[in-house]
Amino acid sequence: MxxxxxxxxxxxxxxxxxxxxxxxxxxxxxxxxxxxxxxxxxxxxxxxxxxxxxxxxxxxxxxxxxxxxxxxxxxxxxxxxxxxxxxxxxxxxxxxxxxxxxxxxxxxxxxxxxxxxxxxxxxxxxxxxxxxxxxxxxxxxxxxxxxxxxxxxxxxxxxxxxxxxxxxxxxxxxxxxxxxxxxxxxxxxxxxxxxxxxxxxxxxxxxxxxxxxxxxxxxxxxxxxxxxxxxxxxxxxxxxxxxxxxxxxxxxxxxxxxxxxxxxxxxxxFTTRRGASKLAYNSSENNTNGSAFSKIKNPSQPDNQIPLEGLYAANQEVHYQSAVATATTPDLERDTRSAYPVDGDKDSGSEVALTDLPEQGRQDANGGIRVQTKWTISHN
Structure with missing residues (x-):
């Protein structure tokens, strides 16, 4: 050449x-x-x-x-x-x-x-x-x-x-x-x-x-x-x-x-799955495409918690929980919560959980339909 x-x-x-x-x-x-x-x-x-x-x-x-x-x-x-x-x-x-x-x-x-x-x-x-x-x-x-x-x-x-x-x-x-x-x-x-x-x-x-x-x-x-x-x-x-x-x-x-x-x-x-380290971090931005530091709203904690296990952790998780009640009276909501408790702190890490009220709890005196739903979304 x-x-x-x-x-x-x-x-x-x-x-x-x-x-x-x-x-x-x-x-x-x-x-x-x-x-x-x-x-x-x-x-x-x-x-x-x-x-x-x-x-x-x-x-x-x-x-x-x-x-x-x-x-x-x-x-x-x-x-x-x-x-x-x-x-x-x-x-x-x-x-x-x-x-x-x-x-x-x-x-x-x-x-x-x-x-x-x-x-x-x-x-x-x-x-x-x-x-x-x-x-x-x-x-x-x-x-x-x-x-x-x-x-x-x-x-x-x-x-x-x-x-x-x-x-x-x-x-x-x-x-x-x-x-x-x-x-x-x-x-x-x-x-x-x-x-x-x-x-x-x-x-x-x-x-x-x-x-x-x-x-x-x-x-x-x-x-x-x-x-x-x-x-x-x-x-x-x-x-x-x-x-x-x-x-x-x-x-x-x-x-x-x-x-x-x-x-x-x-x-x-080489290691077993460990819980992610929690880093408290505040930001005013609403969206971050593909970010490992994505913000997580958790009203029970004063700061946003960011799961971090290495820069490209395999078990980075983003959780969003929402409890929705439709046409539910306070008394019925209180009764059904005590009868059918939902543990909001646990999730399988890979599935979506849907919990409905029993059939007898779905109708009130006025014949309305009441459904209480809890979603737990986990993204790995």
Whole structure:
């Protein structure tokens, strides 16, 4: 496919390639389990899942390019690899483009997940603002791949006439933005989590779930350090570590944002069904499509109770109870309640219960029909 002179792959390059192959394999496996968990929960896929599925082949694509670079002289001085340099530069354009889109896709997936889960108006507005900013910045990152050199051919051609901006500086700027945006995105829900009425250990656990993605920020920092050592005049001789960390970052990001979604699958496979933790949460919104933090009106409690057992719990339940009496006198209602008590605190978790009054209790002195009905609806 590409014409190049093959060089013996250096041991360090082989180690880097093996590490990223293992990481990518684990990432693919975890994403597959994430999809299984979503279907097992009965919720199906949502836009955050689709975006991860879109990012996954991009991460694999970066690994493929890293593998293709390995025998082209990565780690060798450019004076030795000069015949391969134009091919490497052409692949670098694709590499930059895939990196920008993959990282952006993961960030968008996380924020859309927040919009699906949280109903807090202030948090949702903050997430939408961050989402808009990330989308605009990501578009700029993609455009700079094509605009940093004029004409575009100068980006990869050794003989083309033209001028290029500081490409290394642009790589560092993009990396710095990734770190800052990662921290902002991952800490956005923390004020809401710590405002919930729950135990401190539970808050710490949920906080840890959201902050697991900061591992990616550590990798991004290491990538920036290696980029400061990158010299385009000796690209093959100085790109060993930049190549490694640039492939690691998006695949690790996909892995980190998918791991917390396996909670319900773990519960189904390795633990018995437990009662969901109750988180008190107040919101002024009325509807949240597909939200695991859906509000539950319970007049006997001062706050809305939110069942939460992991981010994708298999036993998330939403209960709505309604007692309806039609043309029932107070005396008859009192008598029938004592004769036929209904336990409003119990439900089977999967069925609808309908209780009618007996035949002799359905007619009063005026011959009217009176029916008292109790519905208990449970959604898993």
């Amino acid at each position: 590409f014409d190049y002179i093959e060089f013996p792959t250096l041991p360090i390059v082989k180690v880097h390639l093996i590490i990223n192959c293992v990481l990518t394999f684990i990432t693919v496996t975890v994403v597959g389990l994430r999809i299984v968990a979503r279907f097992m929960s009965g919720a199906g896929l949502w836009w955050d899942d689709y975006l991860i599925l879109f990012a996954l082949p991009q991460g694999i694509g970066m690994l493929i390019i890293q593998g293709m670079w390995a025998p082209m002289g990565i780690g060798y001085d450019v004076t030795e690899t000069l015949p391969n340099l134009e091919t490497i530069l052409k692949m670098l354009v694709a590499y930059e483009l895939i990196y920008s889109t993959a990282i952006s896709t993961v960030k968008l997936s996380v924020m859309i997940f927040y919009l699906r889960v949280f109903v807090n108006r202030g948090l949702r507005l903050a997430v939408k603002a961050a989402l808009t900013f990330v989308a605009l910045w990501s578009t700029a990152n993609i455009l700079q791949v094509f605009l940093i050199c004029r004409p575009f051919a100068k980006t990869y051609s050794l003989t083309a006439e033209g001028v290029c901006g500081d490409q290394v500086a642009s790589f560092i700027a993009i990396g710095a933005f990734n770190i800052i945006s990662d921290v902002i995105i991952l800490t956005l829900p923390l004020p809401t989590v710590w405002a919930l009425k729950m135990s401190t250990p539970s808050k710490l656990g949920i906080t840890g779930v959201f902050l697991i993605g900061l591992i990616v920020s550590v990798v991004a920092i290491l990538r920036i350090v290696t980029l400061t050592q990158l010299e385009l005049t000796n690209l093959t001789g100085t790109m060993i570590w930049a190549d490694f960390w640039s492939t690691t970052e998006p695949n690790l990001a996909i892995l980190c944002v998918s791991l917390p979604m396996l909670g319900s699958l773990w519960s189904r496979c």
